[in-house]
Amino acid sequence: MSEQFVVLSGCSGGGKSSLLAELARRGHAVVEEPGRRIVAEEMRTGGTALPWVDLEAFARRAVRMALADRNSAPGEGLVFFDRGLVDAAVALEQATGEPEIERLGRAHRYGRQVFLTPPWPEIYETDPERPHGFDEAVAEYDRLARAYDALDYEIVILPKVGIVARADFVVAALGLSA
Template sequence: MKSKRIVITGGPGSGKTSLINFLEKKGYNCLPEVSRAVIKKAQAEGIDQLFLEDPILFSEHLLKGRLEQFNELPIGNDDYIFYDRGLPDVTSYMDYLGTTYPTYFSETCLKNRYDAIFLLPPWEDIYIQDNERYESFDQAEKIFEYLHQGYQNYGYEVHHVPVGSIEYRCDFILKKLKTLI
């Protein structure tokens, strides 16, 4: 049986990574977000905010990293593989910035398909800005809308995950997956 590719996405400060970490502790195959590594590498090279300074270069690094994740399925017979963000996040963020990007970005998103998309809303109670998360909470809310629209533009049904404990959110996703796949 082929594992189903499941994206967990959302704007900054929505609890995505905590949820992915929780799923991983429960024994699910989970692939981490690649943007923090790209940001840290750029900062080590003296570029404070690569996404703002050169959004195309930053996005090319993200697209490449996420495509590598997509193509390198983990070993095992797990029903699900959870991704901390998916390929359409790249174009959604660029749309948010109003940045024009080459057509291969969209073509890559259309060609490499996930089985289910779960979108987490911004959550002000847990929102923290740091060296890699420079957006304000208002910006996080706008990014959430762009992510929703971006995935819909690629033909996905987007499932909104309600705010709540990590356990509640995990149960919501796992129960929903049983009805979808």
């Protein structure tokens, strides 16, 4: 079943959410990024489980949400995840030093290919839900690439092209028709 789960990960501000929206437009099942959903809710309610306020609380919540997303994903066809459990485990390990990447990453696999958005300074922007700078985004990308590699995923680096061309690339890499 995990082979149907396709993760889009990589650098913050690299175009994952835009790519996810294009894949949804094409009729694919998608799951939005746990982190963005948590940040939006925390900002709306005045909460503190924000990565720039309490990274540990944020990461623990992201782990729970990513597990719930996997468990509630459609049972048939491909499902594209904007980030996932490995990303949450990387954040948790960064916040606490707890070695959760290996444990969570091996127990809850996604499809063997993971698509990473590389650092792309020309499109990177901060916003109220992503206040960190580009250097921090690159460091996050490096942690994620190491984690996915250590978990034996086939890392596919997405080209720095427009959203439609990126979606075409993903679809072709998965052997699907555009």
